[in-house]
Amino acid sequence: MADLLTPQLNAESSAPDWLQARRLAGRAVWESSELPTRKTESWKYTSLFALQRPFMAATESAESAEELGFELPQLAGSRLVFVNGFWREDLSDIVPDEAIELVRFSEADQTQAALIAQHLGSVVPGNKHPFSALNDAVLADGVFLRIQKGSKAACPVQLVWHNSQQVDTAINSQRLLVLAEQHSEATVVEHFSGQGHSFTNGLSELILAAGATLNHSRLHLESAEALHIGGLHAALDRDATLNSFHVAFGGKLKRVDIVINHQGRGAHCQLDGMYLLRGQEHADYHTCIEHAVPHCTTDETFRGIVGDKASAVFNGRIHIHPDAQKTRAELSNKNLLTSATAEVNTKPELEIYADDVQCAHGATVAQLDESMLHYLRTRGIPADEALVLLSYGFINALVEKQRLESLRDFLKPLLADYFGAALAVDSDDAAG
Amino acid sequence: MLSIKDLHAEVEGKNILKGLNLGIREGEVHAIMGPNGSGKSTLGHVLSGRPGYEITQGSVEFLGKDLMELDTEERAQLGLFLAFQYPVEIPGVSNMEFLKASVDAVRESQGASAYDTVGFMRRAREACTAVDLDQAFLKRGVNEGFSGGEKKRNELMQMMLLEPRLCILDETDSGLDIDALQVVASCVNAMRSDSRSFLLVTHYQRLLGYIEPDFVHVLADGRIIKSGDKSLALELEAKGYSWLNDGEVA
Numbered sequence: 240m241a242d243l244l245t246p247q248l249n250a251e252s253s254a255p256d257w258l259q260a261r262r263l264a265g266r267a268v269w270e271s272s273e274l275p276t277r278k279t280e281s282w283k284y285t286s287l288f289a290l291q292r293p294f295m296a297a298t299e300s301a302e303s304a305e306e307l308g309f310e311l312p313q314l315a316g317s318r319l320v321f322v323n324g325f326w327r328e329d330l331s332d333i334v335p336d337e338a339i340e341l342v343r344f345s346e347a348d349q350t351q352a353a354l355i356a357q358h359l360g361s362v363v364p365g366n367k368h369p370f371s372a373l374n375d376a377v378l379a380d381g382v383f384l385r386i387q388k389g390s391k392a393a394c395p396v397q398l399v400w401h402n403s404q405q406v407d408t409a410i411n412s413q414r415l416l417v418l419a420e421q422h423s424e425a426t427v428v429e430h431f432s433g434q435g436h437s438f439t440n441g442l443s444e445l446i447l448a449a450g451a452t453l454n455h456s457r458l459h460l461e462s463a464e465a466l467h468i469g470g471l472h473a474a475l476d477r478d479a480t481l482n483s484f485h486v487a488f489g490g491k492l493k494r495v496d497i498v499i500n501h502q503g504r505g506a507h508c509q510l511d512g513m514y515l516l517r518g519q520e521h522a523d524y525h526t527c528i529e530h531a532v533p534h535c536t537t538d539e540t541f542r543g544i545v546g547d548k549a550s551a552v553f554n555g556r557i558h559i560h561p562d563a564q565k566t567r568a569e570l571s572n573k574n575l576l577t578s579a580t581a582e583v584n585t586k587p588e589l590e591i592y593a594d595d596v597q598c599a600h601g602a603t604v605a606q607l608d609e610s611m612l613h614y615l616r617t618r619g620i621p622a623d624e625a626l627v628l629l630s631y632g633f634i635n636a637l638v639e640k641q642r643l644e645s646l647r648d649f650l651k652p653l654l655a656d657y658f659g660a661a662l663a664v665d666s667d668d669a670a671g
Numbered sequence: 672m673l674s675i676k677d678l679h680a681e682v683e684g685k686n687i688l689k690g691l692n693l694g695i696r697e698g699e700v701h702a703i704m705g706p707n708g709s710g711k712s713t714l715g716h717v718l719s720g721r722p723g724y725e726i727t728q729g730s731v732e733f734l735g736k737d738l739m740e741l742d743t744e745e746r747a748q749l750g751l752f753l754a755f756q757y758p759v760e761i762p763g764v765s766n767m768e769f770l771k772a773s774v775d776a777v778r779e780s781q782g783a784s785a786y787d788t789v790g791f792m793r794r795a796r797e798a799c800t801a802v803d804l805d806q807a808f809l810k811r812g813v814n815e816g817f818s819g820g821e822k823k824r825n826e827l828m829q830m831m832l833l834e835p836r837l838c839i840l841d842e843t844d845s846g847l848d849i850d851a852l853q854v855v856a857s858c859v860n861a862m863r864s865d866s867r868s869f870l871l872v873t874h875y876q877r878l879l880g881y882i883e884p885d886f887v888h889v890l891a892d893g894r895i896i897k898s899g900d901k902s903l904a905l906e907l908e909a910k911g912y913s914w915l916n917d918g919e920v921a
């Protein structure tokens with residue numbers, strides 16, 4: 240395994256003490272860690288072979304939005320854009336909103352820095368994931384979003400991390416900390432895009448205080464060659480609600496670990512995800528929902544379409560601790576394979592130590608419904624087109640569940656493009 | 672237009688149709704009535720080419736073509752339409768996307784140009800209004816979460832947009848309240864023309880009070896055992912199906 244730390248150390252800049260301390264701690268863990276191999280159970284179907292080659296430190300880019308080939312959803316709120324890991328003021332837009340504070344770590348004032356230092360890493364389990372340690376070790380400019388107690392953000396906040404072609408084999412890291420204070424509400428969209436073979440090591444932390452609601456999306460729209468190891472860690476206090484939506488297109492190696500910790504009674508999580516893979520792409524979602532306390536609920540749905548020689552891994556763990564009575568948790572993962580050489584490994588993992596719980600799970604590699612196919616054909620739609628339409632519907636049903644209309648509008652053409660179908664009508668205009 | 676001769680068909684190895692004969696000419700409205708289990712719905716499914724419905728004997732000719740040689744979509748493109756008794760739900764595909772794909776495919780097969788999006792949406796809204804459905808249903812997933820009556824109206828909307836030559840309505844009237852029944856009737860009556868025919872499959876005479884059929888047939892045990900004009904429906908309503916069974920079988 241090439242040393243992934245060195246190129247980033249060379250690019251290091253000055254940092255406040257609290258950040259420096261975190262870096263050193265992360266570095267110590269990284270240097271003493273063994274990287275997972277395919278003998279490690281949670282990495283059985285995902286090889287890190289693609290990381291075994293030299294990477295270069297990312298460099299700043301001055302390319303324009305056109306040159307970068309930006310295609311971003313139009314969400315109307317604040318947008319922070321990072322290209323090759325560097326903040327791009329010219330591409331960013333801060334829309335003032337009294338409900339939120341949105342700053343980069345490097346710009347944080349004293350109060351904000353204290354909050355960051357207090358919460359950063361607090362929900363990421365210590366040594367479990369060496370890539371989190373690597374993220375700490377090179378931590379430079381993360382994003383801190385604080386939603387004030389009792390306030391509702393007026394517009395969605397969009398965070399864009401884009402890799403330009405300029406450095407084809409760069410290594411980048413991304414960091415986000417969201418602190419949703421008591422009874423606050425906000426929408427956050429994380430957006431990863433870019434060209435080339437770059438490797439992104441991402442880590443996002445969401446902390447929801449009592450009664451907070453956070454609508455979160457994480458979009459992986461990277462190139463077919465991109466490498467991404469990402470972590471999303473969330474902690475939900477009493478009656479907090481997290482709606483988290485994950486989208487993955489493309490990527491030669493994509494691994495996202497999602498860990499949701501229900502820590503306060505009455506917390507609820509809706510976790511949806513979709514992956515659309517082709518060529519030789521590979522995506523691996525490992526989700527883990529920790530039900531530590533009673534009366535929490537989880538609705539988790541992941542769907543994937545895997546074609547050509549692509550492969551997908553889904554591992555959905557739901558861990559219900561002895562105290563977590565009256566838990567209700569549902570997990571579903573459905574996959575469609577569109578070629579004989581595509582591969583899916585799906586596995587639900589329920590660990591239940593409480594006796595008064597409702598838990599359901601299903602994981603399938605399915606065929607499209609025969610009766611739906613027949614119905615479309617009776618309306619004159621040829622079988623091959625009907626299959627495309629049904630595959631599209633299979634995925635779009637998840638998109639339609641999402642609350643943010645501008646996000647749905649953004650994703651639809653991407654779906655149409657993936658399916659190679661001219662979906663003729665924008666249904667949102669249909670009733671206009 | 673449609674000529675069915677000595678049709679035998681089985682479902683899961685069980686004989687359902689046992690020598691059915693039926694001829695429908697252009698512009699005619701036929702009603703098929705019969706008790707539960709007589710094969711009424713099977714006939715519609717066989718004509719639509721549903722997988723699992725095997726024809727074991729006989730022939731069906733539609734507009735001069737051997738229907739059994741055609742794929743399901745080719746039958747639809749030729750002008751055969753089946754309004755399902757229990758339409759499936761297709762979440763994730765909006766009604767509008769589905770309708771456009773369907774009408775485009777049928778028009779393309781007939782050598783007609785596709786409607787432009789705006790023009791099509793206008794037509795779809797008009798059809799929606801005609802079947803008394805709120806236009807919000809165009810945005811929703813196909814039949815997703817629709818009530819029984821809304822599904823039936825959705826079937827009729829498709830029928831209006833596809834402008835088929837032969838419309839088979841499979842118990843479209845069952846489970847409908849009187850208002851919905853009148854919508855079905857006015858839709859069918861508005862579409863009646865010299866070149867379009869209808870086959871109404873129904874359990875009750877009720878619908879035929881609103882749509883006047885040219886012929887009424889009674890289906891029992893996989894065969895048409897009696898045919899007549901609209902008065903036959905009234906007679907059935909008054910005497911029940913057992914009257915015929917007693918008469919024929921005895």
